[in-house]
Amino acid sequence: xxxxxxxxxxxxxxxxxxxxxxxxxxxxxxxxxxxxxxxxxxxxxxxxxxxxxxxxxxxxxxxxxxxxxxxxxxxxxxxxxxxxxxxxxxxxxxxxxxxxxxxxxxxxxxxxxxxxxxxxxxxxxxxxxxxx
Numbered sequence: 001x002x003x004x005x006x007x008x009x010x011x012x013x014x015x016x017x018x019x020x021x022x023x024x025x026x027x028x029x030x031x032x033x034x035x036x037x038x039x040x041x042x043x044x045x046x047x048x049x050x051x052x053x054x055x056x057x058x059x060x061x062x063x064x065x066x067x068x069x070x071x072x073x074x075x076x077x078x079x080x081x082x083x084x085x086x087x088x089x090x091x092x093x094x095x096x097x098x099x100x101x102x103x104x105x106x107x108x109x110x111x112x113x114x115x116x117x118x119x120x121x122x123x124x125x126x127x128x129x130x131x132x
Contacts, residue, residue, distance in 0.1 A: 019081040027078060034074050039102035041067045043110055053097040064092035 022030065040052075051066035065073065073083040098106075 022078070022081055030074055030078050034071065034078075035105070036104065037067070037070055037074065039107050043107055044098065044103060048093075048096065049103075050096040050105065053094065053099055062094070064097045066095065081092055 037052075045067060051064060052070050054063045054065055056063050076083050
Protein backbone atom coordinates (compact mmCIF):
# COMPACT_ATOMS: atom_id res chain seq x y z
CA UNK A 1 0.00 0.00 0.00
CA UNK A 2 1.34 3.46 -0.90
CA UNK A 3 0.73 6.88 0.60
CA UNK A 4 -1.53 7.51 -2.41
CA UNK A 5 -3.68 4.57 -1.24
CA UNK A 6 -3.76 5.91 2.33
CA UNK A 7 -5.65 9.01 1.23
CA UNK A 8 -8.63 6.90 0.21
CA UNK A 9 -8.13 3.71 2.20
CA UNK A 10 -6.75 0.40 0.98
CA UNK A 11 -10.10 -0.57 -0.53
CA UNK A 12 -10.44 2.72 -2.38
CA UNK A 13 -13.11 3.91 0.03
CA UNK A 14 -15.81 1.73 -1.55
CA UNK A 15 -17.49 1.03 1.82
CA UNK A 16 -17.48 4.66 2.89
CA UNK A 17 -20.73 6.62 2.66
CA UNK A 18 -20.89 9.08 -0.22
CA UNK A 19 -19.75 12.60 0.62
CA UNK A 20 -22.34 15.33 1.01
CA UNK A 21 -22.97 17.31 -2.17
CA UNK A 22 -20.89 20.43 -2.69
CA UNK A 23 -22.44 23.68 -1.64
CA UNK A 24 -23.09 26.30 -4.31
CA UNK A 25 -20.07 28.24 -3.04
CA UNK A 26 -17.85 25.14 -3.25
CA UNK A 27 -19.12 24.37 -6.77
CA UNK A 28 -18.38 27.94 -7.84
CA UNK A 29 -14.86 27.58 -6.43
CA UNK A 30 -14.25 24.35 -8.34
CA UNK A 31 -15.58 25.91 -11.55
CA UNK A 32 -13.21 28.86 -11.01
CA UNK A 33 -10.36 26.40 -10.49
CA UNK A 34 -11.23 24.62 -13.74
CA UNK A 35 -11.18 27.91 -15.64
CA UNK A 36 -7.88 28.94 -14.04
CA UNK A 37 -6.37 25.53 -14.76
CA UNK A 38 -7.15 25.93 -18.45
CA UNK A 39 -5.44 29.33 -18.48
CA UNK A 40 -2.41 27.89 -16.70
CA UNK A 41 -2.21 24.97 -19.10
CA UNK A 42 -2.49 27.25 -22.12
CA UNK A 43 0.29 29.49 -20.84
CA UNK A 44 2.65 26.88 -19.42
CA UNK A 45 2.28 23.59 -21.29
CA UNK A 46 4.20 24.79 -24.35
CA UNK A 47 7.10 25.77 -22.05
CA UNK A 48 7.48 22.16 -20.90
CA UNK A 49 5.47 22.33 -17.68
CA UNK A 50 3.55 19.05 -17.38
CA UNK A 51 1.15 19.98 -14.60
CA UNK A 52 0.61 21.05 -11.02
CA UNK A 53 2.37 19.91 -7.86
CA UNK A 54 0.00 19.52 -4.90
CA UNK A 55 1.06 19.29 -1.25
CA UNK A 56 -0.97 16.43 0.23
CA UNK A 57 -1.91 17.04 3.87
CA UNK A 58 -2.86 13.35 4.32
CA UNK A 59 0.58 11.92 3.53
CA UNK A 60 2.83 15.00 3.79
CA UNK A 61 4.13 14.39 0.27
CA UNK A 62 3.96 16.28 -2.98
CA UNK A 63 1.80 14.79 -5.72
CA UNK A 64 2.72 15.66 -9.30
CA UNK A 65 -0.52 15.84 -11.26
CA UNK A 66 -0.53 16.36 -15.02
CA UNK A 67 -2.91 18.83 -16.64
CA UNK A 68 -5.46 16.25 -17.83
CA UNK A 69 -5.56 14.40 -14.52
CA UNK A 70 -5.96 17.64 -12.57
CA UNK A 71 -8.85 18.59 -14.83
CA UNK A 72 -10.40 15.14 -14.39
CA UNK A 73 -10.02 15.41 -10.60
CA UNK A 74 -11.80 18.76 -10.54
CA UNK A 75 -14.60 17.50 -12.80
CA UNK A 76 -15.02 14.42 -10.61
CA UNK A 77 -15.17 16.68 -7.57
CA UNK A 78 -18.01 18.58 -9.24
CA UNK A 79 -19.86 15.40 -10.20
CA UNK A 80 -19.31 13.24 -7.13
CA UNK A 81 -18.21 15.57 -4.33
CA UNK A 82 -14.82 13.87 -4.03
CA UNK A 83 -11.94 12.69 -6.14
CA UNK A 84 -11.04 9.06 -6.54
CA UNK A 85 -7.71 7.36 -6.32
CA UNK A 86 -5.48 7.93 -9.33
CA UNK A 87 -2.13 6.52 -10.25
CA UNK A 88 0.56 9.17 -9.82
CA UNK A 89 3.14 9.54 -12.60
CA UNK A 90 6.09 7.18 -12.42
CA UNK A 91 9.23 8.93 -11.17
CA UNK A 92 8.16 12.48 -12.09
CA UNK A 93 10.76 15.19 -12.52
CA UNK A 94 9.75 17.89 -10.00
CA UNK A 95 11.12 20.54 -12.37
CA UNK A 96 8.30 19.64 -14.80
CA UNK A 97 5.56 20.72 -12.36
CA UNK A 98 4.66 24.03 -10.74
CA UNK A 99 2.56 25.00 -7.75
CA UNK A 100 -0.87 26.56 -8.20
CA UNK A 101 0.50 29.79 -6.75
CA UNK A 102 3.36 29.86 -9.24
CA UNK A 103 0.98 29.25 -12.16
CA UNK A 104 -1.33 31.98 -10.86
CA UNK A 105 1.54 34.44 -10.52
CA UNK A 106 2.76 33.57 -14.00
CA UNK A 107 -0.72 34.20 -15.42
CA UNK A 108 -0.89 37.52 -13.55
CA UNK A 109 2.48 38.51 -15.03
CA UNK A 110 1.33 37.67 -18.55
CA UNK A 111 -1.88 39.66 -18.00
CA UNK A 112 0.04 42.65 -16.57
CA UNK A 113 2.41 42.66 -19.51
CA UNK A 114 -0.49 42.51 -21.95
CA UNK A 115 -2.16 45.39 -20.10
CA UNK A 116 1.03 47.44 -20.26
CA UNK A 117 1.41 46.82 -23.97
CA UNK A 118 -2.23 47.40 -24.88
CA UNK A 119 -4.46 48.76 -22.11
CA UNK A 120 -8.01 47.48 -22.19
CA UNK A 121 -10.80 49.29 -20.36
CA UNK A 122 -12.59 47.34 -17.69
CA UNK A 123 -9.90 44.69 -17.31
CA UNK A 124 -8.58 44.18 -13.80
CA UNK A 125 -4.83 43.43 -13.55
CA UNK A 126 -4.01 40.37 -11.47
CA UNK A 127 -7.38 38.76 -11.95
CA UNK A 128 -5.88 35.27 -11.75
CA UNK A 129 -4.51 35.78 -8.26
CA UNK A 130 -6.27 33.90 -5.53
CA UNK A 131 -7.60 35.87 -2.61
CA UNK A 132 -7.53 32.94 -0.20
